[in-house]
Amino acid sequence: MTINLKEISKQDVIFSKNIMEKEIYIIKNDKSCLLDMKLLRKFICSACIGLEKEVNINLILSETKKNLYNGISIKELHKSSILATRTLMEKDPVYSQVTARLLMYCIQKEVFGKEIKQIDIPIKYKEYFSKFINKGIDNKLLNPKLAEFNLSLLSNALLPERDLQFNYLGLKILYDRYFLHIEGIRIEMPQFFFMRIAMGLSLNESNREKCAIKFYNLLSSFNFMCSTPTLFNSGTIRSQLSSCYLSTVPDDLYGIFESIKENALLSKYAGGLGNDWTQVRSLGSPIKGTNGRSQGVIPFLKVVNDVAVAVNQGGKRKGAICAYLETWHMDIEEFIELRKNTGDDRRRTHDMNIAIWVPDLFMKRVIKKSTWTLFSPYDVPDLHNKFGKEFEESYILYENQTKLGKIKLFKKISALYLWRKILSMLFETGHPWITFKDACNIRSPQQHVGIIHSSNLCTEITLNTSKNEIGVCNLGSINLTLHMKNGKLDPIKLKKTIRIAMRMLDNVIDINYYAVKKAKYSNLRHRPVGLGIMGFQDCLHIMKIPYSSKEAIKFADQSMEMICYYAYYASTELAEEKGRYSSYDGSLWDQGILPQDSLKLLEKERGSKYLKVNMSESLNWKKLRNRIKKFGMRNSNCVAIAPTATISNIIGVSASIEPTYRNLHIKSNLSGEFTEINRYLVKELKKKGLWDESMIANLKYFDGNLSQISRIPDDLRKIYATAFEISPNWIIEAGSVRQKWIDQSQSLNIYISNKSGKKLDETYKLAWLRGLKTTYYLRSISANYAKKSNFEMGIDSVNLDEISIKGYNKNLQEIKNNKKCLINSEINDVNECESCQ
Template structure:
């Protein structure tokens, strides 16, 4: 073609891309169920011929002119329905562009803005984009991703072999004064094109440069810098490190292409004064007032910086024990948790949101029953998730039915005893009533802990339970978007395992660099974190990916995909961590870790029958070369960041296919992106079907099919399952399959309909433990707030459908009585299977702190608002 350029709406002249025309026409054809590849080829050829004969590079076409030609071409080939869909789509896109411009305060949308959904732009504008004192935006989405990527690339420069000595044999250079403000906006890496929004140039701000100097000083103090600071900075200004622009671009494109997004504190704070990039922290607490108040102060500092805190309170003496210094009596762990709860309320997190806590008490503590019932009354410890840590010795007493001894941590003496089965049922009963506490399994947490021999057992986790950590450890998280690797070609839908593998390695480099440029809130946290260098690469978009592949979430094929996706995640992250160790050195505690003995931190390694990859090779590489990060993977909540990527949260099934979203300017139907695509592809998309599904709790079950589309709807019902369509035992199975290949742990809510019994929750705990889960959180619908979306499963008192799989056989083989399949009727009750009915109490309806909505749902161990997207989880 003579035409190689096109004029964009903002006046830029860019390369002409005929694929965009083809894609737009194909989308219109599919939307009305009229896709025909041969006709598509004809229409596209006609459009390109007209463009080539009408325009030239001296007079390039405007995008609006091209769209006019497309409309005429569709009319020429009698594709009137397609033309109508194209025109409607064009008008809708124009409306969306104008809304995005209004939100961002711009008079154009760039290529980054276009890649983001309108919901994502709203979310970024309300929470993440930097603003000036006057409330105006200092950046747009492109600027946010540049701000982050230009921080993340700094370690790549300072670890360059030109100036970095891995062995630390250099003379320590004198510390030099440096004023970051003097050079702010004047120094960057060569590369990029101002006209290309996907490869932009950049310069560092003062906060970036301050982090650069801090990392240089740290490495210099270790004898690892070959040159002085001034020599290095001269080299930087002279372009000696401009080849690292490709690293910047790699990190930038990972985010812009929505393949990977880091945890919220990184989005908030990278390249800012606060500079704190991690979400997860664990603090110690000792049995003294001084230690308790120190922990409270340190928790406040973490909340201020944007993080959440996990604390195991088991070292505190029980209520009623003697306090020798005063002659009084101890008030017990639960009372001291209230101090942290109040502090959480007072300190607003980084100016963005309140903090979150995980409170843990081990099952042997004399105050365990008080702890289990601590949230029985609505309003108590609202800033806490609670978890009982069940230690390995408990199970023997449970199985034998013998009284379990309670131990005073002050002196190790037996304080009393409990019936282990009654205590276990009480945990289940309170979870049935209130959603708290969850359960942590100490034996499963530590079974593959490669630092157990050197540091002892891990006894704490972060607020959502997916990151078991030692005291003063932190972890920075980020998630891969599985849905970004769906490929569609010639009617075939596949998953791109090769590109997924390559991008996992890039994301590992991103997260490892974050440790080096992080501004930790407490010196002890920085020191401890850098001894192990744990990172938590996770997943999001699983449900949408399975939708696209036409795989039911809880089918054996679905479980196999989950297992493989998690295996690739950890394998290629660890493989890249080995490469990093070769260049920069292993984590400092590597020589004391189980890695040197050939141990691995994932259960799946010990089951070669399920391998898809060569784990023996990886193990040998680690033993020979070391590894940069003690752990590399975690499945964390992704509430807000999955909204940016416009995909389903984490590894959860979709909560609802369609629901009414209420915002200040009105309401509209929020539709899962893949579901909407397939509705349109099958000629089913209409206002009526969206309303019917929304009124059906977001589930497709029970929806009447339009005439002639009965078979299509039946096929879609099998694929498009929502959380309450899936039996709770399959939720546990999904978590277990993924957990096999995850270094840390998994954040997932085990959704249960309102009609399950306390006995079902007991069985869930036993099943989870015997499958090797490190912890479990169940949520029975209605236990924390009013039901918002009522699906057929909830309404009918039984699961609406069952996908054939092996889960119940697995449960039976583990010696667990099969669960309740439907709501128990009064006349069906037996002494063996009682259905617990709690005392009548007002339902606890929570309110969103951002928009005031009471339309809250519970997923990923977090409270999430349907209307504004707010999440209680600090990770997201």
């Protein structure tokens, strides 16, 4: 029997009647008094304003009353209403908004020190704002320069009604971890929070108030959101606003521990770190100073791992580091096993991420099933700084020297053996992430002044590093869903948003606190930023397009072209106003080579048979080229798609470019556990009269998967297929058309539901063939989940057997015919990294 969620069961009616008749005494102002049930109802009704048709107030009241007892405090009474409404979120996502409003009431009371009537909130906001700024300054939380703003003007620009747009998860995250507090008491309301960030980003503007209001409106409307470090620290006395840091570790003891010290300093102030360890000599290499032999890279990485654990911003979030190593390094086999749960724990790094930096030559050797030679960088120091054909030539020359006995420390192995071992470790531990050295460097606008030796913690940043430079990137993401109009992206609004967002990101560079001089030198010299997106999956839901479709690939292509076009255009406008970045001369921008043009450079270096990408374009790029030629660029790099796990939760949209993980699941983070349900799906099911208790029970049983629920029409199953139901090839294809336009990279998770070495091999080779620069986590599922969700959407637009590469199809067929799977275990769900959000 199904139950209409708008109705209360007879038992609830009887219970409500009984408890309404029962007298409950509460503690208020240290006195016991009778609880007025009418006032309780009025309090709950106030949180449901505008949502009355979608929620059941009686049901909320009934659930709240179940938790009441004699002697309950006012504070606990309010908590009871929040907890009661929170339990209803799985019945309908609209209850998340109600729960957020009940929490907002508690926040208001904490910040203002007393209960405030809703009608008085706008007045109280304006009265309190200047007090908030001064209180923050007096308690050494806020930058004294904020007091120099026209606070009266800014307070009048605050829009308290925007507090009502939060869902519960978003507001709870802000309350727990972002709002400023004094000894645990919050002093910051959401709109103060957004204005404080806007003010912090406007400090160097000539018209600070005008810019602050403009920035505030963009943030508080959820059209754009800065990354977590900026949200944490903007306007504070220690304004470390950058998200990502990339460094190269030198091959000497002083340099190694200097790098570890830099990791600690950067991690202390919210930075996610990517370290290139390829220069460090391998196990067995000679040490002249002691006439001994090196222990290689691994023992140092254990120290780095412990630094990530020790330096965690005082518990605000975990320290996060990723180590990179090229696949020709002698220590590569032990490196890729660092995350294993077995073996010598002194040679394991359970708290640190690892990634491999893969040259094209290695992928070619894998496809051809030829040998691969491992070297110590002590013997081949120049390989670290070479890419493309130049790398291939030097590598082959060193291989010939091994035959002549000129290089004694080396190891020859099968390239396919190493590739399979990498994939096995990837599936077993979720690491190493696979990133492609040559695609990153050949397409880099900044190849004239340096080499990209690694990506960052979340694999979306591709910046030069050296002994003198630590790459730095400042991130923020556009909420695509709010830029949809009549089922399409609104180019006018998108252009406006991007112009403001790029100004905010560029301002970060000058305002930012740099814990390390090498980071400041690099950031001021090149001025890179990383504009990203979130809510991609939401847009597909709005358009009723399945992720696994040609239409979705087309939308990924067109939307990213539009975003990149306006981002690069905005950078030329900033260059016209403030001047171009100092290392501009000689860059690909200066040469008239835009990111999509650089695909031709990659094709030339790699060979056309190893690159199969869509190179079409639709916008007026000639106009942009002329602007760049005339004014140059303000930023060496402009676009990078971060994971956005945290900031997308704050504004209530799907993360980054991710497909739906599950339509109903429990999300865990440092703020607790939250029931997440796909509101678009609920809306569709309501329209068809299918949303009831039975449907909720089915979604729970099948872990949010629709394929086994026969009541749901086929068209909805396709539109709301989850990440593990669609082929990973669709994710690669969407990533490929995006990468065409992006001057940096994208955090691209790969989802695979079946235990198949063949599928992993196909997927990551396809990623390389499609010109991707990087990949991120590999997500797999438990056997129990796979059994319950064994339906998989097909992929008609991609046929791996049609890829015209000699030897590649033959290799795939041999793996298909091999019944023994090279994968023997699976990874669990991993926690989202929060350093790039």
